[in-house]
Amino acid sequence: MHRYKPIIDDWEAFREACGRTAVKTVRRNCIKAGDDFEERLRREFDSVEQSSWNPDVYRLPGTDLPGKSMLHWLGEYYVQEESAALPVKIMNPQKDENILDMAAAPGGKATQIASEIENCGSVIANDSSGKRLQSLHANVYRTGSASITVTNYDGRQLPEDENYDRILVDAPCSGEGDQCRRDFDPAPEDEIEGLAELQKQLVEKGARLLKEEGTLVYSTCTIAPEENEGVVEHILENTDLELERIDTEAPHTRGVERFEDRSYSEEMNKTVRVYPHHLDSGVIYVAKFRK
Ligand SMILES: C[S@@+](CC[C@H](N)C(=O)[O-])C[C@H]1O[C@@H](n2cnc3c(N)ncnc32)[C@H](O)[C@@H]1O
Secondary structure, eight states: OGGGGGGOSOHHHHHHHHHSOOOOEEEEOTTTOOTTHHHHHHHHOSOOEEOSSOTTEEEOTTOSOGGGSHHHHTTSEEEOOTGGGHHHHHHOOOTTOEEEESSOTTOHHHHHHHHHTTTOSEEEEEOSOHHHHHHHHHHHHHTTOTTEEEEOOOGGGOOSSOOEEEEEEEOOOOOHHHHTTTTOOOOOHHHHHHHHHHHHHHHHHHHHHEEEEEEEEEEESOOOTTTHHHHHHHHHHHSSOEEEOOOOSSOOEEOOSEETTEEOOGGGGGSEEEOHHHHTSOOEEEEEEEO
């Protein structure tokens, strides 16, 4: 991870956070959670803190297995990293919209979209992995996300007879966000290159599927600028998508304009990077485009 020392805003805090276990967090599911949700959550867990930037997210310090609670099985909450709840907040889905989640399994963000629109609208939750669709189906069922239809395409092959108001490309990535808590090694270079290419193709497809004036959010849980800013730069040069500045109350730093021998457009400061020390959670990179 020393490769990234020049671009991480507080290297010591980053290293320290990577050495700690992340605080478990759950996201309230508006479809199933009752009015007394918070009261019941506080009865179930010793320590409950509401997230500073997303009132639906609760931090449970000292809890290891929130997935074992009845509130989980009843679908009243979804166990989700605090950082992972950011892309959908930024996408800002609205009721009655036609929405596509291009790489959706196991469904953390697709069920978050269904919760935000309270099941009023259509959410296509697509994933290319048949195996991962099992957990996607289970999560859709448990959370009562009736607005979700599950499909099983390679995202690059999705039919173009439908257009969407909003698209999420929560891309397959080198996952250095998880890695930094384990062995602290960056992902191999060829893996990063291959994934960056796949991400470019998925976002290009998203650009074709998006309605005029529509919003596309691209996110990864990795640090490598070849995937994040490198993909955004390619999209700006090769599609009619434009970057929109992200403003969020979640602690973050901005996308980078320079890394090793590469430089990226100064527009990268419209995108955000969240590291483990920002939220005591995972890594997330988010860019928001408008067609
Ligand atoms: C970061 S995970 C998605 C996590 C999910 N959005 C969530 O919040 O639970 C990336 C997903 O991309 C899927 N994937 C990989 N290649 C794909 C492709 N070509 N088209 C569609 N999905 C793909 C993987 O199976 C994986 O489930």
